[in-house]
Amino acid sequence: MKHDTDIVRQLDQAEDTFKRGRLRAMQRMAVGLLLLAAVLFAVARALRDQHPAWGYVAAFAEAAMIGAMADWFAVVALFRHPLGIPLWHTAIIPNSKETIGSNLGAFVENHLVTEDGVAAQLKGADLAGRAGQWLQVPENAAGAGKVLASVLARALERVDDERMxxxxxxxxxxxLAKLDLSRLAGGYLETLVGNGMPQQVLDNVLEKLITWLGDEGNHDTIGEFILRCFAIDNPMIRTMVLGYAPKAIDGLREQAVEIRMNRDHALRAKVGDWIADSARRLQSDPAWQAGVARYQQGALENADLQAALGGLWGGIRERLGAALQGGDPAVQAFIGSAVQDGGRVLAEPGAVRDWVNGAIEAGGTALVRRYRGEVGKFIERQLARWTREEMSDRIELAIGRDLQFIRINGTIVGGLVGLLIHALTQAF
Structure with a gap:
Protein backbone atom coordinates (compact mmCIF):
# COMPACT_ATOMS: atom_id res chain seq x y z
CA MET A 1 0.00 0.00 0.00
CA LYS A 2 1.41 3.38 -1.01
CA HIS A 3 1.90 6.11 1.55
CA ASP A 4 0.06 9.40 1.20
CA THR A 5 3.34 11.23 0.56
CA ASP A 6 4.12 8.91 -2.37
CA ILE A 7 0.69 9.55 -3.87
CA VAL A 8 1.09 13.32 -3.48
CA ARG A 9 4.54 13.15 -5.08
CA GLN A 10 3.15 11.23 -8.04
CA LEU A 11 0.32 13.73 -8.46
CA ASP A 12 2.82 16.60 -8.38
CA GLN A 13 4.93 14.91 -11.03
CA ALA A 14 1.89 14.31 -13.21
CA GLU A 15 0.85 17.96 -12.84
CA ASP A 16 4.40 19.11 -13.72
CA THR A 17 4.37 16.91 -16.81
CA PHE A 18 1.01 18.36 -17.88
CA LYS A 19 2.19 21.95 -17.35
CA ARG A 20 5.42 21.27 -19.19
CA GLY A 21 3.47 19.90 -22.15
CA ARG A 22 1.29 23.00 -22.32
CA LEU A 23 4.35 25.24 -22.02
CA ARG A 24 6.09 23.44 -24.90
CA ALA A 25 2.97 23.77 -27.04
CA MET A 26 2.84 27.52 -26.51
CA GLN A 27 6.57 27.82 -27.19
CA ARG A 28 6.13 25.96 -30.48
CA MET A 29 3.27 28.31 -31.38
CA ALA A 30 5.44 31.37 -30.69
CA VAL A 31 8.33 29.91 -32.70
CA GLY A 32 5.90 28.99 -35.47
CA LEU A 33 4.73 32.59 -35.75
CA LEU A 34 8.35 33.76 -35.89
CA LEU A 35 9.12 31.30 -38.70
CA LEU A 36 5.94 32.30 -40.49
CA ALA A 37 6.99 35.95 -40.28
CA ALA A 38 10.45 35.04 -41.63
CA VAL A 39 8.97 33.12 -44.57
CA LEU A 40 6.54 35.94 -45.26
CA PHE A 41 9.41 38.46 -45.15
CA ALA A 42 11.46 36.41 -47.61
CA VAL A 43 8.55 36.09 -50.02
CA ALA A 44 7.67 39.78 -49.75
CA ARG A 45 11.29 40.86 -50.36
CA ALA A 46 11.47 38.62 -53.40
CA LEU A 47 8.25 40.01 -54.89
CA ARG A 48 8.52 43.64 -53.76
CA ASP A 49 9.23 44.91 -57.29
CA GLN A 50 6.11 43.26 -58.72
CA HIS A 51 3.60 45.25 -56.67
CA PRO A 52 3.79 48.02 -54.01
CA ALA A 53 1.65 45.95 -51.63
CA TRP A 54 4.52 43.56 -51.09
CA GLY A 55 6.41 46.43 -49.47
CA TYR A 56 3.73 46.65 -46.81
CA VAL A 57 3.85 42.89 -46.32
CA ALA A 58 7.63 43.01 -45.97
CA ALA A 59 7.42 45.86 -43.43
CA PHE A 60 4.86 43.88 -41.40
CA ALA A 61 6.92 40.69 -41.49
CA GLU A 62 10.18 42.44 -40.65
CA ALA A 63 8.71 44.25 -37.64
CA ALA A 64 6.98 41.04 -36.54
CA MET A 65 10.33 39.21 -36.50
CA ILE A 66 11.93 42.03 -34.54
CA GLY A 67 9.08 42.03 -32.00
CA ALA A 68 9.16 38.24 -31.70
CA MET A 69 12.92 38.13 -31.15
CA ALA A 70 12.89 41.00 -28.68
CA ASP A 71 10.13 39.43 -26.59
CA TRP A 72 11.78 36.00 -26.83
CA PHE A 73 14.94 37.55 -25.39
CA ALA A 74 12.95 39.27 -22.62
CA VAL A 75 11.10 36.09 -21.61
CA VAL A 76 14.13 33.81 -21.74
CA ALA A 77 16.26 36.33 -19.83
CA LEU A 78 13.95 35.86 -16.83
CA PHE A 79 14.86 32.20 -16.44
CA ARG A 80 18.27 31.66 -18.07
CA HIS A 81 20.99 33.17 -20.25
CA PRO A 82 19.72 33.46 -23.85
CA LEU A 83 21.63 30.99 -26.07
CA GLY A 84 23.80 30.24 -23.00
CA ILE A 85 25.55 33.61 -23.31
CA PRO A 86 25.95 35.23 -19.84
CA LEU A 87 24.79 38.65 -20.91
CA TRP A 88 24.34 41.38 -18.31
CA HIS A 89 21.06 41.25 -16.38
CA THR A 90 19.90 37.92 -17.77
CA ALA A 91 18.90 34.75 -15.80
CA ILE A 92 17.19 37.21 -13.47
CA ILE A 93 15.22 34.68 -11.39
CA PRO A 94 18.12 32.27 -10.66
CA ASN A 95 20.46 35.11 -9.82
CA SER A 96 17.88 36.74 -7.53
CA LYS A 97 16.85 33.53 -5.75
CA GLU A 98 17.66 34.73 -2.20
CA THR A 99 16.12 38.15 -2.75
CA ILE A 100 12.95 36.61 -4.21
CA GLY A 101 12.64 34.24 -1.22
CA SER A 102 13.04 37.05 1.29
CA ASN A 103 10.67 39.42 -0.52
CA LEU A 104 8.07 36.70 -1.08
CA GLY A 105 8.15 35.70 2.58
CA ALA A 106 7.77 39.31 3.71
CA PHE A 107 4.95 39.91 1.24
CA VAL A 108 2.98 36.85 2.34
CA GLU A 109 3.49 37.67 6.01
CA ASN A 110 2.65 41.37 5.76
CA HIS A 111 -0.17 41.29 3.22
CA LEU A 112 -1.69 37.78 3.15
CA VAL A 113 -1.30 35.93 6.45
CA THR A 114 -2.42 38.77 8.70
CA GLU A 115 -4.54 38.72 11.85
CA ASP A 116 -7.42 40.54 10.16
CA GLY A 117 -7.21 38.35 7.07
CA VAL A 118 -7.15 35.09 9.03
CA ALA A 119 -9.95 36.26 11.32
CA ALA A 120 -12.15 37.23 8.37
CA GLN A 121 -11.49 33.94 6.62
CA LEU A 122 -12.26 31.88 9.75
CA LYS A 123 -15.36 33.91 10.53
CA GLY A 124 -16.83 33.28 7.11
CA ALA A 125 -15.83 29.60 7.06
CA ASP A 126 -18.17 28.53 9.93
CA LEU A 127 -15.90 25.57 10.69
CA ALA A 128 -18.02 24.53 13.68
CA GLY A 129 -21.15 24.26 11.54
CA ARG A 130 -19.32 22.31 8.84
CA ALA A 131 -17.82 19.96 11.41
CA GLY A 132 -21.25 19.47 12.95
CA GLN A 133 -22.82 18.55 9.61
CA TRP A 134 -19.95 16.17 8.87
CA LEU A 135 -20.25 14.47 12.26
CA GLN A 136 -23.99 13.89 11.82
CA VAL A 137 -23.25 11.31 9.13
CA PRO A 138 -23.23 7.95 11.00
CA GLU A 139 -20.16 6.66 9.16
CA ASN A 140 -18.21 9.83 9.92
CA ALA A 141 -19.33 9.81 13.56
CA ALA A 142 -18.26 6.17 13.92
CA GLY A 143 -14.85 6.93 12.42
CA ALA A 144 -14.38 10.00 14.59
CA GLY A 145 -15.49 7.95 17.61
CA LYS A 146 -12.81 5.34 16.90
CA VAL A 147 -10.18 8.06 16.62
CA LEU A 148 -11.38 9.63 19.87
CA ALA A 149 -11.35 6.24 21.61
CA SER A 150 -7.80 5.62 20.37
CA VAL A 151 -6.69 9.04 21.63
CA LEU A 152 -8.30 8.42 25.02
CA ALA A 153 -6.68 4.97 25.23
CA ARG A 154 -3.25 6.45 24.57
CA ALA A 155 -3.88 9.22 27.09
CA LEU A 156 -4.91 6.57 29.62
CA GLU A 157 -1.54 4.84 29.17
CA ARG A 158 0.25 8.04 30.15
CA VAL A 159 -1.77 8.70 33.29
CA ASP A 160 0.14 8.84 36.59
CA ASP A 161 -1.22 5.76 38.40
CA GLU A 162 -0.14 6.91 41.85
CA ARG A 163 -1.82 10.25 41.39
CA MET A 164 -4.99 8.66 40.03
CA LEU A 176 -18.99 7.58 51.09
CA ALA A 177 -18.71 10.20 53.84
CA LYS A 178 -21.72 11.99 52.35
CA LEU A 179 -23.91 8.90 52.76
CA ASP A 180 -26.42 9.06 55.63
CA LEU A 181 -25.96 5.51 56.84
CA SER A 182 -28.44 5.95 59.69
CA ARG A 183 -31.31 6.77 57.38
CA LEU A 184 -30.26 4.14 54.85
CA ALA A 185 -30.07 1.44 57.51
CA GLY A 186 -33.35 2.58 59.07
CA GLY A 187 -35.10 2.51 55.71
CA TYR A 188 -33.69 -0.92 54.96
CA LEU A 189 -34.87 -2.28 58.31
CA GLU A 190 -38.35 -0.87 57.70
CA THR A 191 -38.40 -2.69 54.36
CA LEU A 192 -37.35 -5.92 56.07
CA VAL A 193 -40.11 -5.55 58.66
CA GLY A 194 -42.67 -4.86 55.97
CA ASN A 195 -41.63 -7.98 54.04
CA GLY A 196 -41.63 -10.20 57.15
CA MET A 197 -37.92 -10.87 56.87
CA PRO A 198 -37.23 -10.65 60.67
CA GLN A 199 -39.56 -13.59 61.30
CA GLN A 200 -37.86 -15.60 58.57
CA VAL A 201 -34.46 -14.84 60.06
CA LEU A 202 -35.75 -15.77 63.51
CA ASP A 203 -37.08 -19.08 62.13
CA ASN A 204 -33.69 -19.91 60.68
CA VAL A 205 -31.93 -19.05 63.93
CA LEU A 206 -34.38 -21.15 65.97
CA GLU A 207 -33.97 -24.14 63.65
CA LYS A 208 -30.20 -24.00 64.00
CA LEU A 209 -30.50 -23.57 67.78
CA ILE A 210 -32.93 -26.48 68.13
CA THR A 211 -30.63 -28.75 66.15
CA TRP A 212 -27.57 -27.66 68.13
CA LEU A 213 -29.31 -28.07 71.51
CA GLY A 214 -30.58 -31.51 70.53
CA ASP A 215 -27.07 -32.80 69.90
CA GLU A 216 -25.91 -34.40 73.20
CA GLY A 217 -22.33 -33.95 72.08
CA ASN A 218 -22.75 -30.20 72.70
CA HIS A 219 -24.12 -30.58 76.29
CA ASP A 220 -20.71 -30.64 77.95
CA THR A 221 -19.77 -27.51 76.03
CA ILE A 222 -22.95 -25.78 77.18
CA GLY A 223 -22.29 -26.84 80.81
CA GLU A 224 -18.76 -25.46 80.72
CA PHE A 225 -20.14 -22.26 79.23
CA ILE A 226 -22.56 -21.86 82.15
CA LEU A 227 -19.78 -22.46 84.67
CA ARG A 228 -17.59 -19.80 83.05
CA CYS A 229 -20.44 -17.32 82.88
CA PHE A 230 -21.14 -17.58 86.60
CA ALA A 231 -17.48 -18.12 87.59
CA ILE A 232 -18.34 -21.24 89.55
CA ASP A 233 -15.22 -22.79 91.13
CA ASN A 234 -16.75 -24.76 94.03
CA PRO A 235 -16.55 -28.50 93.18
CA MET A 236 -19.87 -29.33 94.76
CA ILE A 237 -21.73 -26.53 92.99
CA ARG A 238 -20.01 -27.44 89.75
CA THR A 239 -21.25 -31.02 90.09
CA MET A 240 -24.79 -29.81 90.79
CA VAL A 241 -24.78 -27.44 87.84
CA LEU A 242 -23.43 -30.07 85.45
CA GLY A 243 -25.99 -32.53 86.72
CA TYR A 244 -28.86 -30.09 86.18
CA ALA A 245 -27.57 -28.85 82.80
CA PRO A 246 -29.24 -31.58 80.64
CA LYS A 247 -32.67 -30.72 82.01
CA ALA A 248 -32.03 -26.99 81.49
CA ILE A 249 -30.91 -27.65 77.92
CA ASP A 250 -33.99 -29.77 77.23
CA GLY A 251 -36.19 -27.02 78.63
CA LEU A 252 -34.45 -24.41 76.52
CA ARG A 253 -34.86 -26.60 73.45
CA GLU A 254 -38.57 -27.10 74.14
CA GLN A 255 -38.97 -23.33 74.48
CA ALA A 256 -37.21 -22.81 71.15
CA VAL A 257 -39.46 -25.40 69.49
CA GLU A 258 -42.54 -23.68 70.88
CA ILE A 259 -41.46 -20.29 69.57
CA ARG A 260 -40.62 -21.84 66.17
CA MET A 261 -43.99 -23.52 65.85
CA ASN A 262 -46.16 -20.76 67.30
CA ARG A 263 -46.47 -17.88 64.80
CA ASP A 264 -48.26 -15.78 67.43
CA HIS A 265 -45.72 -16.23 70.19
CA ALA A 266 -45.05 -13.05 72.20
CA LEU A 267 -41.30 -13.22 71.54
CA ARG A 268 -41.93 -13.00 67.82
CA ALA A 269 -43.85 -9.74 68.27
CA LYS A 270 -41.11 -8.39 70.53
CA VAL A 271 -38.44 -9.15 67.90
CA GLY A 272 -40.47 -7.28 65.29
CA ASP A 273 -40.97 -4.38 67.70
CA TRP A 274 -37.26 -4.26 68.51
CA ILE A 275 -36.31 -4.07 64.84
CA ALA A 276 -39.04 -1.52 64.03
CA ASP A 277 -37.96 0.61 66.99
CA SER A 278 -34.36 0.41 65.84
CA ALA A 279 -35.40 1.52 62.35
CA ARG A 280 -37.23 4.54 63.78
CA ARG A 281 -34.36 5.51 66.05
CA LEU A 282 -31.83 5.20 63.24
CA GLN A 283 -33.85 7.70 61.22
CA SER A 284 -34.80 10.15 63.96
CA ASP A 285 -32.72 9.71 67.13
CA PRO A 286 -29.73 12.12 67.11
CA ALA A 287 -27.82 9.93 69.54
CA TRP A 288 -28.12 6.86 67.35
CA GLN A 289 -27.28 8.89 64.25
CA ALA A 290 -24.20 10.37 65.91
CA GLY A 291 -23.05 6.89 66.91
CA VAL A 292 -23.45 5.57 63.37
CA ALA A 293 -21.63 8.63 62.02
CA ARG A 294 -18.70 7.99 64.37
CA TYR A 295 -18.55 4.38 63.25
CA GLN A 296 -18.74 5.50 59.61
CA GLN A 297 -15.90 7.98 60.06
CA GLY A 298 -13.78 5.42 61.86
CA ALA A 299 -14.38 2.88 59.13
CA LEU A 300 -13.38 5.38 56.42
CA GLU A 301 -10.11 6.08 58.25
CA ASN A 302 -9.27 2.39 58.36
CA ALA A 303 -6.04 1.66 56.48
CA ASP A 304 -7.42 -1.46 54.81
CA LEU A 305 -10.48 0.40 53.54
CA GLN A 306 -8.32 3.27 52.23
CA ALA A 307 -6.11 0.77 50.42
CA ALA A 308 -9.19 -0.90 48.92
CA LEU A 309 -10.55 2.44 47.72
CA GLY A 310 -7.20 3.30 46.12
CA GLY A 311 -7.14 -0.12 44.46
CA LEU A 312 -10.33 0.74 42.59
CA TRP A 313 -8.27 2.68 40.04
CA GLY A 314 -6.52 -0.45 38.81
CA GLY A 315 -9.81 -2.11 37.90
CA ILE A 316 -11.21 1.08 36.42
CA ARG A 317 -8.13 1.56 34.23
CA GLU A 318 -8.10 -2.04 33.05
CA ARG A 319 -11.77 -2.12 32.09
CA LEU A 320 -11.73 1.35 30.60
CA GLY A 321 -8.61 0.59 28.54
CA ALA A 322 -10.13 -2.64 27.19
CA ALA A 323 -13.38 -0.84 26.35
CA LEU A 324 -11.59 2.00 24.52
CA GLN A 325 -9.47 -0.44 22.52
CA GLY A 326 -12.54 -2.17 21.14
CA GLY A 327 -13.16 -4.77 23.77
CA ASP A 328 -16.62 -3.43 24.60
CA PRO A 329 -18.92 -2.71 21.61
CA ALA A 330 -21.34 -0.90 23.91
CA VAL A 331 -18.67 1.67 24.82
CA GLN A 332 -17.70 2.11 21.16
CA ALA A 333 -21.35 2.62 20.26
CA PHE A 334 -21.74 5.10 23.12
CA ILE A 335 -18.72 7.14 21.98
CA GLY A 336 -19.97 7.15 18.37
CA SER A 337 -23.43 8.24 19.50
CA ALA A 338 -21.94 10.95 21.71
CA VAL A 339 -19.84 12.24 18.80
CA GLN A 340 -22.92 12.29 16.55
CA ASP A 341 -24.91 14.16 19.21
CA GLY A 342 -22.06 16.65 19.51
CA GLY A 343 -22.16 17.15 15.75
CA ARG A 344 -25.90 17.80 15.94
CA VAL A 345 -25.32 20.49 18.57
CA LEU A 346 -22.59 22.12 16.48
CA ALA A 347 -24.74 22.08 13.33
CA GLU A 348 -27.63 23.93 14.97
CA PRO A 349 -27.32 27.72 15.24
CA GLY A 350 -26.85 28.69 18.83
CA ALA A 351 -24.50 29.64 21.61
CA VAL A 352 -22.37 26.48 21.36
CA ARG A 353 -21.74 26.85 17.65
CA ASP A 354 -20.97 30.56 18.03
CA TRP A 355 -18.62 29.85 20.94
CA VAL A 356 -16.68 27.19 19.02
CA ASN A 357 -16.37 29.44 15.96
CA GLY A 358 -15.24 32.27 18.21
CA ALA A 359 -12.66 30.02 19.86
CA ILE A 360 -11.34 28.92 16.45
CA GLU A 361 -11.15 32.53 15.28
CA ALA A 362 -9.38 33.63 18.46
CA GLY A 363 -7.00 30.69 18.22
CA GLY A 364 -6.18 31.43 14.60
CA THR A 365 -5.42 35.09 15.23
CA ALA A 366 -3.42 34.16 18.32
CA LEU A 367 -1.28 31.80 16.25
CA VAL A 368 -0.66 34.51 13.65
CA ARG A 369 0.27 36.95 16.40
CA ARG A 370 2.51 34.46 18.16
CA TYR A 371 4.36 33.27 15.08
CA ARG A 372 4.60 36.60 13.30
CA GLY A 373 7.99 36.66 11.66
CA GLU A 374 8.11 32.88 11.39
CA VAL A 375 5.91 32.65 8.28
CA GLY A 376 8.25 34.75 6.18
CA LYS A 377 11.29 32.89 7.50
CA PHE A 378 9.61 29.56 6.77
CA ILE A 379 8.93 30.53 3.15
CA GLU A 380 12.47 31.86 2.82
CA ARG A 381 13.93 28.62 4.23
CA GLN A 382 11.79 26.48 1.94
CA LEU A 383 12.89 28.43 -1.14
CA ALA A 384 16.50 28.28 0.05
CA ARG A 385 16.33 24.49 -0.22
CA TRP A 386 15.78 24.76 -3.98
CA THR A 387 18.66 25.14 -6.40
CA ARG A 388 18.66 28.09 -8.74
CA GLU A 389 17.77 25.85 -11.65
CA GLU A 390 14.95 24.19 -9.70
CA MET A 391 13.48 27.52 -8.65
CA SER A 392 13.67 28.86 -12.20
CA ASP A 393 12.07 25.70 -13.56
CA ARG A 394 9.21 25.76 -11.06
CA ILE A 395 8.40 29.40 -11.74
CA GLU A 396 8.60 28.85 -15.49
CA LEU A 397 6.18 25.91 -15.22
CA ALA A 398 3.81 28.11 -13.18
CA ILE A 399 3.76 31.20 -15.42
CA GLY A 400 5.82 30.29 -18.50
CA ARG A 401 2.82 29.40 -20.64
CA ASP A 402 1.29 32.83 -20.04
CA LEU A 403 4.62 34.47 -20.81
CA GLN A 404 4.59 32.86 -24.26
CA PHE A 405 1.61 35.07 -25.07
CA ILE A 406 4.02 38.00 -24.71
CA ARG A 407 6.06 36.54 -27.56
CA ILE A 408 2.94 35.90 -29.64
CA ASN A 409 1.56 39.36 -28.94
CA GLY A 410 4.99 40.88 -29.63
CA THR A 411 5.05 39.20 -33.02
CA ILE A 412 1.59 40.46 -33.99
CA VAL A 413 1.83 43.91 -32.41
CA GLY A 414 5.37 44.39 -33.76
CA GLY A 415 4.18 43.54 -37.27
CA LEU A 416 1.24 45.96 -37.00
CA VAL A 417 3.50 48.74 -35.74
CA GLY A 418 5.95 48.06 -38.59
CA LEU A 419 3.08 48.15 -41.05
CA LEU A 420 1.86 51.45 -39.59
CA ILE A 421 5.33 53.01 -39.77
CA HIS A 422 5.76 51.89 -43.39
CA ALA A 423 2.33 53.24 -44.29
CA LEU A 424 3.10 56.60 -42.67
CA THR A 425 6.47 56.70 -44.40
CA GLN A 426 4.83 56.08 -47.75
CA ALA A 427 2.15 58.69 -47.06
CA PHE A 428 4.55 61.48 -46.11
Missing amino acids: RAVVREFAGAE
Missing part, protein backbone atom coordinates in the same frame (compact mmCIF):
# COMPACT_ATOMS: atom_id res chain seq x y z
CA ARG A 165 -5.14 6.18 42.91
CA ALA A 166 -4.98 9.09 45.32
CA VAL A 167 -7.67 10.96 43.38
CA VAL A 168 -10.00 7.94 43.29
CA ARG A 169 -9.38 7.24 46.97
CA GLU A 170 -10.16 10.82 47.95
CA PHE A 171 -13.20 10.99 45.69
CA ALA A 172 -14.64 7.65 46.82
CA GLY A 173 -13.97 8.48 50.48
CA ALA A 174 -15.65 11.86 50.15
CA GLU A 175 -18.69 10.32 48.46
